[in-house]
Amino acid sequence: MFIVTLTYTAPLERIDGYLPAHRAWLETLYARGLLLMSGRKEPRDGGILIAHAASRAELDAVLRDDPFAQAGLATYAVTEFVPTMTAEALSAWRAQ
Incomplete structure (x- = not known):
């Protein structure tokens, strides 16, 4: 994760000029x-x-x-973590 x-x-x-394209990418x-x-x-x-990517390389x-x-409009900082506890609604993403 x-x-x-x-x-x-x-x-x-x-x-704001790139926001529609960014949102389409997110979709x-x-x-x-x-x-x-x-958000x-x-x-x-x-x-x-x-x-929830398979690897850091895939995410990058x-x-x-x-x-x-x-367009050179943002920088990205990535933190990988292992979700060992979650709310019940997120239980599918807990590490086993």
């Missing part, structure tokens, strides 16, 4: 089962992705396809 922190490197006006990741949740940070200086390849990354 991975937590991805996006930090914007451009003004929000530029970010493809949800359809593939790669994302569990996503913007408060204050709005980036976003958070919770991803996917992140390179983000329209924000391709």
Whole structure:
């Protein structure tokens, strides 16, 4: 499991111009089962992705396809973790 922190490197006006493409990219990741949740940070200086990728290499390849990354609008910090405890609704993602 991975937590991805996006930090914007451009003004929000530029970010907003790429937001529809970024959201479409996110939708493809949800359809593939790669994302569990996503959303913007408060204050709005980036976003958070919770991803269930098979490997860090797979995740890195996917992140390179983000329209924000391709336009140089964000940096990405990735933290891998093993969810040993979860709420019951998230039990399918607990490590065994």
